[in-house]
Amino acid sequence: MAPRTPIKNVDRDRLYTDIMYRYQYVSDFVGFDDTDIKALKDAAPLIAPLVPVIADAVYDRLFSFDITKQVFLERGEGFHGHIAKNLAAMTTEDEQIKHRKNFLSKYLVKLVTAEYDAKFVKYLDYVGKIHTNTPEKKSTINVEYVHVNALFGWLHGFLAETLNGLPQLQADPVARGKVLGALSKLLWIQNDFFAMYYVKDGDDLKAKKTGFLSGMSNGNKVVVGGLVASVFAIGLGAGMRYATK
Numbered sequence: 001m002a003p004r005t006p007i008k009n010v011d012r013d014r015l016y017t018d019i020m021y022r023y024q025y026v027s028d029f030v031g032f033d034d035t036d037i038k039a040l041k042d043a044a045p046l047i048a049p050l051v052p053v054i055a056d057a058v059y060d061r062l063f064s065f066d067i068t069k070q071v072f073l074e075r076g077e078g079f080h081g082h083i084a085k086n087l088a089a090m091t092t093e094d095e096q097i098k099h100r101k102n103f104l105s106k107y108l109v110k111l112v113t114a115e116y117d118a119k120f121v122k123y124l125d126y127v128g129k130i131h132t133n134t135p136e137k138k139s140t141i142n143v144e145y146v147h148v149n150a151l152f153g154w155l156h157g158f159l160a161e162t163l164n165g166l167p168q169l170q171a172d173p174v175a176r177g178k179v180l181g182a183l184s185k186l187l188w189i190q191n192d193f194f195a196m197y198y199v200k201d202g203d204d205l206k207a208k209k210t211g212f213l214s215g216m217s218n219g220n221k222v223v224v225g226g227l228v229a230s231v232f233a234i235g236l237g238a239g240m241r242y243a244t245k
Helices: 019-030 034-062 066-073 095-113 118-129 145-164 173-195
Strands: none
Touching: 019 118, 019 173, 034 066, 034 095, 034 145, 034 173, 066 095, 066 145, 095 118, 118 173, 145 173
């Protein structure tokens, strides 16, 4: 008879009041550990040359639907240049879109090269937060979650197919499987850092914690399709578990 898996205790309150604790829980649940971190970092030299291609593909996809393209009629945080006045006039070569592609490119590189510490967790939180109508940011951009979730689903498939086709990974099936698995976990952890700004779970606790998920009740239309929240897994260390009080 197979031994039972030990049950780990989880503090529900801290999941909604402590972003590091939440990050550790989700990462632990999906099984993201040191081997995943190593797989991503080892693959970073292979992924880096693909970053411009990935960024272009993301914006081509977003521009394929009017409802996602129209988001870019709003000025993004940190951009002070010209913005198209309507969808017909907007192209992926616009100054603001190039600015956003540059941000996305740096973000993608950071995902596979960063030190996975508290500072990085705050960065993941920031990436989710700036897409919502939180009072903590300057821009007025507010992306409804249905589009965020759809993009993550598309991006997951695109990255898996792209990386799976690399000759270097084709030659090593074990490494290929590990990289694709680690990337999948990673995407779901980041998705959770978006989802927590849309779902109402834990609202009773968030109201008590100033600075955590502030602006949560932002009037967003919450449309949750499929699995909302688990993970974009950027690693803790294998020994990193729920922070003790």
